Amino acid sequence: MRDNDKKKVALFIDSENISYKRVDEIMQKLLDFGEVCIKKAYGDWRKENMRGWDEILSKYSIEPIHIITGNVSKSNSSDIKIAIDVMNVLYGGSMNCIALVTSDSDFAPLAQEIRTRGIQAIGFGEGKSRDDLRNAFTSFEEVGKQEVKEDLSNNRYLINLLKNAVESTMDDEGKSMVSRVGLWLKEHYFKTASSYGRDTWGEVFRALEDVFEISYGGKGDKVMYVEYRPKKPHRRYLRR
Template sequence: MKDKEKIALFIDADNAPASKIETILSELARYGVVNIRKAYGNWKSPNIKPWEDVLHEFAIQPIQQFDLTKGKNATDIALVIDAMDILYTKDVDSICLVSSDCDFTPLVTRALADGKFVIGFGERKAPSAFVNSCSKFLYLDEEATDEKPVKKTKPNIKSDTKLMNMLRQAIEASEDDEGWANLGTIGRHISNHASFDPRNYGFKKLIDLFSAIDLFEVKTKNGSGTYIRDKRKTKP
């Protein structure tokens, strides 16, 4: 992505931890400038007092939504309406949605169709449809930064069938006759098909993830980068 892209940040304050706002903004700084910052919720509710405490410090605009009907989430509706309005009336390149509970999948898919990059943040309870539809999604249960990744054990990673299939498919999409695939090409293939980030699995970089799994071979070629091969392709 080009430098200084304009990012619009939308926070579902009812369903996201205020303690992670610095983590969120630090991550977004990798992609561009967050020039629109809005947080939605019933600001009369004590449940979102932690967000109220950080609004001014991080220049976030609070948008009030009263709980008019029990069981109906007016916050979600207001956030979606505002996001669509900004997509069509403001010069933004990317949008960021922060929510741990509600399904904003239709909004994400529409933004993607309009050529926007969509970054999501949420806890592990976030709906999988929402998580998977984003261009990139980072969990807030674990640090979404490079400094202190929480390592998962090798057996836990290897038992993640969905992850293993995704990695193998990415290798197969670009492997040479001997089964080797360039790491950079693998990463680009994954990014086109999933909201994947190695930090969600406790690793700083994609190479660290591959190196921790004994199902893959890793080698470096001078001048041509790092290559990965599925060990099942190794000739006896």
């Protein structure tokens, strides 16, 4: 795949305001957005409640940034360091998507600043996240949810909609980055994966693997691509 088609993502995790148990889910969701080139997690790693992070940081090669809090409030330590590192990435100009993992509404102004600079701001947080935080991002993904998911295999309208999206964004090999498909659907049909009971478009495509073939590319094969290759014929309801 062409390098200039890959969205480059910088990930910053506020470890004191999110459970380490959510990281597997977050990393899976990020496959839909592009290649995660920068991965950092912030916290006072001496604390007892941070011990569960060791294994997950190693698993995903996430750089741990140690914040010595002492008598200093958390908002004057981790928050400031995250903000500085995010701004350095913005000034560097090499990333076109920044993901913040936090349930702390203090990060809402930072998310808004990212967006004003023309960079996609993706938020990940738990159900306790306030609306002002959720609305500050380009998109906000709630993690830790459990719900009964609709069977999409017989949704012909959705299948034809996705077919059009893939064909409109595919490269010379007939494949399209899932992140580009999602942006196209949002722009042309105001659709998101949540419209179909899924958190990401990657989950939608995984539910339709009889119709769409999924592959991975980019550094470490971490960027999700999709191709329209039905294993059985589907009637066409949607005209281009």
